[in-house]
Amino acid sequence: MLQVKKPTIALFLFPTFLFIALVNIFPIAYTIYISLTNENTFNEYLQTYHFVGLKNFQSILTEANTALIPVVFITLLYVALCIGSFLVIGMITAMILNDKRIRGLKIWRALIILPWAMPSFVTALIWKFLFDYNFGPFNNILRYITQNVNTGVNWLGSPIPAFIAVVVVNLWLSYPFFTIVILGALQSIPEELNDAAKVDGASPWQRFREVTLPLLVPAITPITVMSGITTFQMFNTVWLITAGGPFTDITKPGATDFVMLYFYNYFTTGAFTNYGKAAATAIIVFILLLIVILTGFRLTGFNREETAK
Amino acid sequence: MSERSLPENAASATQNINAAIRSRRAVSAVPARKTADISYKVKRNLGLTLEYLFLIAMTVFAIFPLYYVLQASFNATQQLITTTLQLFPQSPTLGDYTYILGQTSFLHWLLNTTMLVGGSTLFGLIISVLGAYALSRFKFKGRLSTLTFLLTLQAFPGLLAITAYYQILQSLHLTGTLEGLMLIYTAGSIIFGAWNIKGYFDTLPKELEEAAYVDGASTFRTFWQIMLPLASPSIAATALISFIGGFNEFALANLVLTPNAAQSNITITVGLYSLANDHSTPWGYFAAASVLVTVPLVIIFLLLQRYLQSGLTIGSVKG
Structure with missing residues (x-):
């Protein structure tokens, strides 16, 4: 720690605080304010909305047909499926890329992490076409195999295939990151440990469970937590592919209407928007996220070193 | 703790263990090899083959979207509106x-x-x-x-x-x-x-x-x-x-x-x-x-x- 004059400190910190106050704190404060009013499309224009206290929160949490619960539920399901598949695929590819018997490791590595290097919005739009019912190559492959022009999965038009599709796309986008992190951790494990276990007669599975895995945990936990959070907040990719659909019932959220998509759709496509209620829902989601994130950080000891100082 | 206070001793101890592991492996591997040679080799090669197959599958998965869009960009535009499988441009063009x-x-x-x-x-x-x-x-x-x-x-x-x-x-x-x-x-x-x-x-x-x-x-x-x-x-x-x-x-x-x-x-x-x-x-x-x-x-x-x-x-x- 350096002892520096107060005005100097202020000078260094001022720009950060200015921007954060304007673009981070103000929106949160504004959202809290709106969540306590009955603002909607009509009275917003006439400027006649007024304070209603915690009424919005009350109605969201007590209403039987509130959309919040199914939306959070499918989002959590999506997070679980995505993270599970990232871990499995990332682990397998990393272990193979760590096998010195494989020839051309560098080339395999470059090919396998390629999705990481591509701009995600472009690939989302590409994937959308790959899944296209009429002309997409996936259905064309199915037609080729079955030799039947009339077959094909309505990937983006029916709920379960659409859900699978967005999991697959997110897996494609994210596994390279897991592969690289796990590979880095694997390479830092001394070979002697595995050799010693081998001498003691441990099977490959035992060696993985008892030697490798425990040593990987410190590397895997933080990326799992962070990735869980970003997947929970997923918007771009899913919106570009399904826009939250397919919608089977106009009053209910779509099959891939994850939290962020649900909000975006609510704010931008509805003819009548209850801003007050939407803001209240936003605050509830924020609190949920905050709990998850703070637990995540505690779990990974992310902030421990800093607070110990 | 002991490792930190006695770095040199610890290092030499590790070396000894490593040497022991190596010699033990060399000794035990010799008699075992004759009997278990074939099944060991098959197992080993099967594992390696599976690893290669997985790598190939992952590579196809990783590059397919990029490959598909690349070949599509050289395709004459009407060629993409088709229900038959097409993985190469029929008549390559820079029209797009x-x-x-x-x-x-x-x-x-x-x-x-x-x-x-x-x-x-x-x-x-x-x-x-x-x-x-x-x-x-x-x-x-x-x-x-x-x-x-x-x-x-x-x-x-x-x-x-x-x-x-x-x-x-x-x-x-x-x-x-x-x-x-x-x-x-x-x-x-x-x-x-x-x-x-x-x-x-x-x-x-x-x-x-x-x-x-x-x-x-x-x-x-x-x-x-x-x-x-x-x-x-x-x-x-x-x-x-x-x-x-x-x-x-x-x-x-x-x-x-x-x-x-x-x-x-x-x-x-x-x-x-x-x-x-x-x-x-x-x-x-x-x-x-x-x-x-x-x-x-x-x-x-x-x-x-x-x-x-x-x-x-x-x-x-x-x-």
Whole structure:
């Protein structure tokens, strides 16, 4: 720690605080304010909305047909499926890329992490076409195999295939990151440990469970937590592919209407928007996220070193 | 503990163990080899074959979208509207590329995005480098709570506050402009940048500054001439991540920007989205445009990726 004059400190910190106050704190404060009013499309224009206290929160949490619960539920399901598949695929590819018997490791590595290097919005739009019912190559492959022009999965038009599709796309986008992190951790494990276990007669599975895995945990936990959070907040990719659909019932959220998509759709496509209620829902989601994130950080000891100082 | 107090003994002990392991393996392997030779070899080769098969499958998975769009971009546009499987262009042509470069505002989109994201990355870096240095080095009340507070703010998903962003831009008379978006993107990159670069500053020894002070350098000069160059790996990594993040941003840009008749005032994400979703435009046009965007970005990424390993201190942020 350096002892520096107060005005100097202020000078260094001022720009950060200015921007954060304007673009981070103000929106949160504004959202809290709106969540306590009955603002909607009509009275917003006439400027006649007024304070209603915690009424919005009350109605969201007590209403039987509130959309919040199914939306959070499918989002959590999506997070679980995505993270599970990232871990499995990332682990397998990393272990193979760590096998010195494989020839051309560098080339395999470059090919396998390629999705990481591509701009995600472009690939989302590409994937959308790959899944296209009429002309997409996936259905064309199915037609080729079955030799039947009339077959094909309505990937983006029916709920379960659409859900699978967005999991697959997110897996494609994210596994390279897991592969690289796990590979880095694997390479830092001394070979002697595995050799010693081998001498003691441990099977490959035992060696993985008892030697490798425990040593990987410190590397895997933080990326799992962070990735869980970003997947929970997923918007771009899913919106570009399904826009939250397919919608089977106009009053209910779509099959891939994850939290962020649900909000975006609510704010931008509805003819009548209850801003007050939407803001209240936003605050509830924020609190949920905050709990998850703070637990995540505690779990990974992310902030421990800093607070110990 | 013992390892630390007796480093040399510990090291030699490890060596002994290693030697023991090696000799034991050599001894035990000899008699076992004759009987278990064949089944061992089969097992070993089967494992290796499975590994290769998995690698091939993953490679196909990884490159298929890129390959498909690449071949589609050289395909005559009508060829894509087909229900038969086609993995090679039938009659290769550059028609889609000449259309994209000549008939659309593609180059405007690219220029808009580059200026917008270049600007927000640059401003974001200047601001967060200053903040990061203060948060890492200066002693002041509330330093720790500021750090935690920043992380808490980061948890608020900006998308939930779309109406608030709109209010800000309206009061600054920046609705529908790239400058307005630049303001929000800049702020969006600050918290991550400040945390990441701060983590890197933390690893630099403070004797560096003490020596500079003894030589009579001012706080700012020490920061600018000594500390900043040393932090360049983390600055590069932060720049790359903010740039990629801004480049890919769609939700806000789509909401804030209203396309003019020639569509020359929008970003590349909004432009490509309209190309991909307008059913009257052939998909080949979109394919050519996405190849034109993707190739330079992949090259930038591959050139800068070595910084990602050394410059990411939080370590777990996706682009």
